Amino acid sequence: EAQVTQNPRYLITVTGKKLTVTCSQNMNHEYMSWYRQDPGLGLRQIYYSMNVEVTDKGDVPEGYKVSRKEKRNFPLILESPSPNQTSLYFCASSNGDTIYFGEGSWLTVV
Amino acid sequence: TQLLEQSPQFLSIQEGENLTVYCNSSSVFSSLQWYRQEPGEGPVLLVTVVTGGEVKKLKRLTFQFGDARKDSSLHVTAAQPGDTGLYLCADQTGANNLFFGTGTRLTVIP
Numbered sequence: 001e002a003q004v005t006q007n008p009r010y011l012i013t014v015t016g017k018k019l020t021v022t023c024s025q026n027m028n029h030e031y032m033s034w035y036r037q038d039p040g041l042g043l044r045q046i047y048y049s050m051n052v053e054v055t056d057k058g059d060v061p062e063g064y065k066v067s068r069k070e071k072r073n074f075p076l077i078l079e080s081p082s083p084n085q086t087s088l089y090f091c092a093s094s095n096g097d098t099i100y101f102g103e104g105s106w107l108t109v110v
Numbered sequence: 111t112q113l114l115e116q117s118p119q120f121l122s123i124q125e126g127e128n129l130t131v132y133c134n135s136s137s138v139f140s141s142l143q144w145y146r147q148e149p150g151e152g153p154v155l156l157v158t159v160v161t162g163g164e165v166k167k168l169k170r171l172t173f174q175f176g177d178a179r180k181d182s183s184l185h186v187t188a189a190q191p192g193d194t195g196l197y198l199c200a201d202q203t204g205a206n207n208l209f210f211g212t213g214t215r216l217t218v219i220p
Contacts, residue, residue: 004152031206042114042198042212043153050206058207090152096205101152 002027004102006091012108013081021076021105023091031094032074033058034066036087037104043090049074081109112137114211116199122217126188131214133182133199141202142182144173147213148195158202189218 004025013019025032033048035058045058049068063085065077074093078085086109091102113136123129133142141160145153157166159175159182166173170193172185186193196215200208 033206035208035210040212043200043208043210045207045209048206059209092152092208094206098155099202099206099208101154103151 002100004091004093004100006089006102006105008105009103010106012110014110015082016080019078019081019107021078021089021091021107023074023076023102024072025074025091025093025100026072027093027095027100028071029093029095029100030071031096031099032068033092033094033099034064034074034076035090035092035101036060037090038087046076046089078107081107083109085109112201112209114199114201114209116197116211116214118214119212120215120217122219123189125190125218125220128185128187129189129216130183130185131197131216133184133211135180135201138179139175139182139201142175142179143200143202143208144182144184145198145200146195147198153196153198186216189216191218191220194218 007022034046035043037043044060047066049055089105115134143158144156147153162177162179164175170187174183196213198213200210
């Protein structure tokens with residue numbers, strides 16, 4: 001079954017404590033990306049990757065890092081989380097035509 | 111910067127009624143996509159339209175793309191409770207890049 005898997009699905013953390021949200025896809029897609037979803041703002045792209053070792057900033061990259069060391073994985077790193085990064089995060093992968101989303105990761109920073 | 115406005119923001123109707131939701135862009139779409147997002151899940155692609163004036167049907171859903179490729183509508187015939195969800199339009203600006211509207215939250219009451 002085609003899947004985009006994110007972990008953790010739910011996390012409450014404290015300001016400044018580094019965290020990583022993992023994302024894995026089993027469709028051998030070249031393209032992967034991260035979005036955040038906030039009330040009234042919709043989904044906004046954070047970072048995207050066109051292939052292994054190729055990443056680029058989306059619309060709201062501040063405070064985030066990503067890496068793409070292998071094709072199937074695209075972790076999102078928050079080096080020093082702040083309360084304004086409390087949000088619902090989605091990983092997505094694409095074959096260049098259809099974009100598939102994970103189930104989301106609820107992150108609360110207190 | 112592109113602006114994607116969706117209306118109405120919220121819609122609550124009785125089962126069996128018809129409804130139309132709208133998506134308007136401040137600039138021409140590269141490729142317009144409609145998604146449905148259910149609670150606790152990521153967005154799922156419903157349709158992609160590219161050509162101005164294009165009409166696509168997906169069971170009880172009819173998607174229209176404006177001639178000028180700056181607006182679109184989604185019409186639902188005989189709505190059912192299973193249609194409940196957040197409907198999002200998005201401009202696919204690249205293989206890996208989506209710019210989303212803020213969505214219409216539809217509730218169909220049995």
